[in-house]
Amino acid sequence: MTFFYSLHIKKTKQFLLLVSLSFFTALLLFTQNLLSIPVFLEKESPKAIYKGENGIALTFDIGWGDEKAEKILQTLIRHKVKATFFLSGSWAERHPDLVKKMEKHHFEIGLLGYNYVDYTSMEKEEVKKDLLKAQEVFKKLQIEKIKLMRAPTGHFNKQVLKIADEMNLTYVHWSVDTNDWRNPGTSLILSKVKEAKNGDILFMHASDSAKQTNAALPQIVETTRSAGKLVTVSELIANGEVETKLIP
Structure with a gap:
């Protein structure tokens, strides 16, 4: 047992x-x-870069206007500041002298499409056509190797990011919006700029709608320089880790 x-x-x-x-x-x-x-x-989905690690990037969108862009450009040159301009093809076509001046002084140039249109309301082929038209303008101006883009209205979705990726372009958003196009007064623009920290991408305008940006620019430069080294977006991306936004 x-x-x-x-x-x-x-x-x-x-x-x-x-x-x-x-x-x-x-x-x-x-x-x-x-x-x-x-x-x-x-496969990992394309993303929009909105922040870097080492430095602060000043960015300016220009879609239209004949007055403010040149003044802002002169102020940046006078203060020996690095910056990135996102230019619409239609504006660049009308102001080749200013585009060449940007290149001469080593400002970075990114695409802002050709027309001022909302990419999120357009079909894929329409968006691509608008970007290709803008690229053709810069090729004629002998401005090559443009690697950055931003949607004309600032609005983007997953389709826009995918198109940018397919065209070997990096989509750049921002982490600090100065709201300068609303012309709220230089003190309010500066209050937004004071929020900037190392790694931030600042969003500003050099179109004629931004009537107060140039007046605030010397103080913007002083404030941002005290927070971090001023660099182009490409330098910011190359300097270290970047933060991105993924659109579902």
Whole structure:
């Protein structure tokens, strides 16, 4: 009787050991398969860069106007400031002299499409056509190797990011919006700028709608310089880690 009882216990232990091994083997295989799913089934989606790590980037959008852009450009040159201009193709076509001046003084140039249109309300081919038209303008002006873009109205979605990626362009958003186009007064523009920290991308305008930006610019430069080194967007991206926005 004792022999039978001992044999029963031994077989039970063997059975439990076999079950345990089978369970852990199955768990290991399941975990490996689970970890491999993202690699094979999902490619990382394109993202919009809105922040960097080392430096502060001043960015200016220009879509129209004949007066403010030149004054802002002169102020930046006088203060020996690096900045990035996002230019619409239609504006660049009408102001080739200012575009050349930007290039001469080593300002960075990014695309702002050709027309002032909302990319989020357009079909993919229409968006691509607008960007290609803008690229053609800059090619004629012998401004090449443009790698950055921003949507004309600032509005973007997953489709816009995908198009940028397909065209080998980096979509650039911003982390500090000065709201200068609303012309709220230089003190309010500066209060927004004072929020800027190392790594931020500031959003401003050099179109004629921004009537107070140039008046505030010397103080903007002084304030941002005290918070971090002023760099172009490309330099900000190259200087370290970047923060991005993913559109679902």
